[in-house]
Amino acid sequence: MTLARHLPPALIALLLAACGGGNDSNNPKAAASAEADMAQAAAVRPRAKDPDHHEFSATLAAPFAVTASSGERMFAVQMNHPGIADGQVFAWALSLVDERGRVLQRWSGESRYAGAPVTASVRWAGRGAGGTALADGLYQLRLEAASVDAATALNQGASAERTERLLAAAAPTDHAEQQWPIALGQPASVALPPFAAMPTAAARGLAKAQSAPAINSLPYTVYYANLHSQTNDSDGGGAIGSCSSSQPAQTGAYGPADAFAYGRTAGLDILMSSEHNHYFDGSSGTNASGNAAAARSRYQAGLSAAAAATTASYLALYGMEWGVISNGGHMNIFNSNELFAWEYNSSNQLFGDRFTAKSDYAALYATMRQLGLIGQFNHPDPTGQFLVGGADLGYSADGDEVMVLAEVLNSSAFSSNTTETETGLSNFEAPFNKLLERGYHVAPASNQDNHCANWGRSYTNRTGVLIPNGTALSKTSFLDALKARRVFATMDKTAQLVLTANGHVMGERFTNGGALSLSVGYASNSGHSAASVQIYEGVPQRNGTVSLLASSATASTTPAVGEHFYYAKLTQDDGKMLWSAPVWVTQSNAPVDTTPPxxxxxxxxxxxxxxxxxxxxxxxxxxxxxxxxxxxxxxxxxxxxxxxxxxxxxxxxxxxxxxxxxxxxxxxxxxxxxxxxxxSNAGATLNETESNGSIASANAVTSQTTISGTMGTTTDKDYFKLTLAAGKTLRVDMSCPAAYDYDLYLVNAGGTTLTSSESATCTESMSYKNTGSSALAVYIKVAAYSGSSSTQRYTLTLSYP
CATH class of the missing domain: 2.60.40.10 (Immunoglobulins)
Incomplete structure (x- = not known):
């Protein structure tokens, strides 16, 4: 986008530096005054303190269901263009579309920017144009919005059609589109195939307690991640209460260690601190007097903070958000131990460990591939970003190898919400589809891009990562899952979505002959249901349009010979959406294999x-x-x-x-x-608690498999109660010092002996099977026959052969 013609000279110089323009990187005096320029720029345009976030943005808040008795609901369009001149015109149009894509009603308007976000509201009575009744069901609201300079707006005249002309005339980088579902009345329920919820990190123990086989179980545990956030290592970490934007470089209140601790308490399984790579010199521009060694050291400290915060149940990640927005594009690099940079100080020292040319994505992909690194496209725009060979979201074989995720939905980067109720949400389905059609093998992600100190708490959206059952959560298992594209994006942190195709799990690439059967697996741990399901299809490297294959949770198709991809999208009964990773299919005309292994x-x-x-x-x-x-x-x-x-x-x-x-x-x-x-697990030991000399006062055995006690007198008796399931066998083995003779019994609640062991020593063993149809309370009884000791202990070992 073009900014210079709108801004005062001081701000022009600053933004050129922030975006890599001008010659400040070789001008120590100019670069050293970058922060002073920032202060001056902020005074001219307060939002200009966001030099790495000066893109035009538009979000749509559309209640999924009606709550007013009148049937009315309010739609809100919020638009912002930080750093742009006052008087900039924001044009917008909102369309109500049915399931067949027909536009039923359209609203439009214009607003003027005055240094703060602009909100336009539309009140909808729940009816079509002219007040016509609409059938119950699901509809879509489509938003188009554009930022246009005042002169261009004046040239379009003042007719009622001017808004449409402004939308068409806007530069691609100053244009935004969003689409959200809404429900009218009671939409028909959606039939779903049987699917057992995969265990989650928060409830891994549930599988242990299952008494019935899971249906369509998959061998993975779901870990919920936020893979995009900032701290005061770059422009994040703003204190709640005063944070409403990105922070000037390295001035935020909180750093990576704070973020990792916060994310764990917020219920995240995985949190990534993704710091802007060009902020490590302490400037959003180029700080010619900056300390290059300190920049590299700060990045290494972030890696150390992540390692220190990682536990068996929580993974902290630290890495880069590489690139700039204008003439570039932001992307995460998940696993680099080096800081990538393109800026030098006045001593010609690089503010990083490795030089990577600014906005040269083809070269960056090649470097990442050489180093074994993987990345994520962050809040991609369908035009003007990630150029390769002059093409938007341009394809390269190196990029296809290293780029594993693309954000499909984010909550507001500048939200200070801490109750997971943020309403500013951005949808990136259009660029996600474009990346797939370009040929990229990317899975969808949904993150929060936190700049305020609310990591994981601005909204309920997460990126779901599938790690094989029995494999520990670690950086290695996380990276392996991303490389396999076993990922889904969700607006609901309690929901799961998986697409399978002929037994293959989402993320896989395989060859197929004959029919392809697709199935969508969905589970909600909070009681929600599916309001709609769509399966989409496309062709890699066709550079065409992704199309709808089916509006159902199952579909069968015989693809044309060649390459194809398929992914699923599900809308819950509360309007929250989930997206599966695609499957990539090479369709052949070879004979169909129907022989099972x-x-x-x-x-x-x-x-x-x-x-x-x-x-x-x-x-x-x-x-x-x-x-x-x-x-x-x-x-x-x-x-x-x-x-x-x-x-x-x-x-x-x-x-x-x-x-x-x-x-x-x-x-x-x-x-x-x-x-x-x-x-036969060796569980925790139950130490006898006196008095337990009767059935009524027996010590309770839960999960323990070892019991330790003493016989204080020659008439002492100890009782231990446990429940033996129907059909199960209990074995008890006893040992104690050779000087004593203790006997072992198993009795029921009435004291009747079920089995016993009475040898001449205290080495005893007995077994008993509950042959009944229900669980049985049984009591292990230890009795002294000869000798006693209040210090020498006996040991009972319980097993269930």
Whole structure:
């Protein structure tokens, strides 16, 4: 976009420096005064303190359902263009569209910018043009908005059609589009295929308690992430209460360590601090007197803060948001141990570890690929950004290899909301679709781009990351999941969305012959349901338009020979949306494979790390083997010999059933016969608590598998109560010093002996199976027969063979 003709000279110089224009990078005197210029610019235009966020933006707040008894609802269009001159014209048009794409009603208008965001409101009575009645169902609101200088606006005259002409005349970089669903009346319910919610980081223990097999279970745990935020290492970390924009370079109140601690308490599983790479000199421009070593050191300190904040259940990440908005585009680099830079101080020292030319995305992608780095397109614009070969969102093979995510929805970057109720949301579906049609293999992400100190709390949106069950959360497993594109974007942090195609999980690339069956799996842990589901299709490198394949949760299609991609979008009954990662399909005309693989299963170990193994064969080749324990997928392996390690503490003590299910590339599957195995975890020890000398005063055994106690006198008795499930067997082994003779009994609530062990020592063993149809309360009884000690302890070991 063109800014210079609108701004006073002092601000022109400043913004040229911030965007890399002019010659300030080689002018120590000019660069050293960058912060003074910033102060002067802020006085001229208060929002000019956001030099890296001076793009035009427009958001639409549209209530999904009506709450007023009159049936009316209010739509709000908010527009902003920080740093632009007063008098700039904001033109906007809002269209009501039905499911077939027909425009039913259209509103438009114009507003003048005066240094602050502008809001235009539309009151809708819930009817069509002319007051016509509309059928119950889902509709879309489409927003077009543009920022146009006053002179251009005057040249368009004053007719009623001027707004439409202004929208058409706006520069591509000063144009915004948004689309949001709304419901009228009671839309028809959506049929969904059976799908068991995958475990989440917050509820990983639920799978342990499942008593019935999960339906359509997938072998992954969902981790909810916010992969885009800033701290005072660049232009974020603003204190709540005074924060309404980005902060001048490195002046925010809070740093990376604060952000990581906050994100953990906000319920995030993963938080990334993504700092603007060109702010490490302490300036949004070029600080010629800056300390290059300090810039590099500050980046390393951020990496150290992330490592220190990471725990077994929380992953802190630190990296760069590389690039600038104007004539560029922001992108995250997730895993670089080096700071990339293009600015030098007056001693010709680079403010980073590695030089990367500003806005040269083809070269950057090549560097990232060489170093094994991966990235994310941040709040992409469909035009004027990420140029390669002069093309917007231009394709390169290097870029396709390293760019794994693209943001499809963000909450407001400058929100200070801490109750997850932010209304400023931006939708990037159009550039996401364009990237897919360009040929990029990207999954959708939804992040918060926090600049205020509310990391994870501005809204409920998250990026869902799928990590294999049994694999610990770590930077490595996170990066592996992103490289596999096992990711979904969600506006609801309690929801999940997965697309499968002929047995392949979203993110996969595979060859197909014949029909392709697509299925959308959705789960909500907060009681929501689906109001609509769409499956979209496109062709990589066609540079065409993504189209709607089906408005249902399942679809079958036979693609044309060649390359295709498919992804799902779901709207909940509260209007919040989710997007799946695509599947990429190479359709061939080869004969269809309908022969399922065969498999056999085996297990070794009873405690600690147990091994689930399988052999599998197929007429074409085995693609993967899933291991199901009691009907729940616990892990997968894609190469022979097929096996996974499983922590036995994820299972209850006792017997379990293992089935290995093998898949081939065509999606055919074959299951092994069930194999029974037992788990005997060494749980926590229960130390006897006196008095427990009767059934009524028995100590309760919960998850403990070891009991320790003493016989204080030769007439002492100890009782321990536990519940034995129907069909389960309890074994109790006792040991104690050789000088004593204690006996062991198992009795019911009435004191009747069910089984016992009475040898001449205190080395005793007994087993009992509950053959009834319901759980049974049983009592372990230890009695002194000869000798006693109040200090020498006996030990009971419980197992469930």
């Amino acid at each position: 065969t498999a056999t299963a085996s297990e070794s170990g009873t405690a600690g790390s147990i091994t689930l193994s399988a052999t599998a064969s197929d007429n074409v080749g085995v693609a993967r083997v899933d291991f199901l324990v009691d009907g729940v997928v616990k892990g997968s392996d894609t190469s022979s010999p097929y096996s996974v390690a499983l922590d036995s503490t994820a299972l209850a003590n006792g017997s379990h059933s293992l089935v290995a299910r093998a898949y081939d590339a065509a999606g055919n599957s074959g299951a092994s016969s069930a194999v029974s195995f037992s788990v």
